[in-house]
Amino acid sequence: MAKQLLHLVYGGELVDPQSNEFRDVAEIDVVGIFPNYATAYDAWKGAAHKTVDNAHMRYFIAHLHRLTDAEEETSATQKAG
Template sequence: MEEQTAEQTLYLVMGGRVTDPRAITFADPEGLHVAGVFGDYEAAENVWRGNAQRTVDDAEMKYVIVPLHKLLDPEG
């Protein structure tokens, strides 16, 4: 009998100073703040929201949620 396993989801929350507030080109990739890796979108969004709100007055700071599971298995 084949065992069905649910696809694991992983979300990375990271942020830093961008070169243009309308884009996602980080000025200092080595200096990015990695807020963490999360197993569900809701947890990642909560951490993203907290960091984004903390830096809301700085237009050059941007936080993003990266769906790592899509990068690890692009055909899945």
């Protein structure tokens, strides 16, 4: 069984298409959390295609497993130190 690597897909309307600042954080669309990059990518692609006509809309994939891994490393370092 493959290791579970959680990914979050989210997006919304940006203040400027050249930035990553959302116009209204309360309106961020959380598409979902997915068990691997491939399924997250499919969800990202579907959400992005629905909003292709709005240049200010942008969707992202966040690698949640990297945050969890970093927390585990920090906890292990604190215990050892």
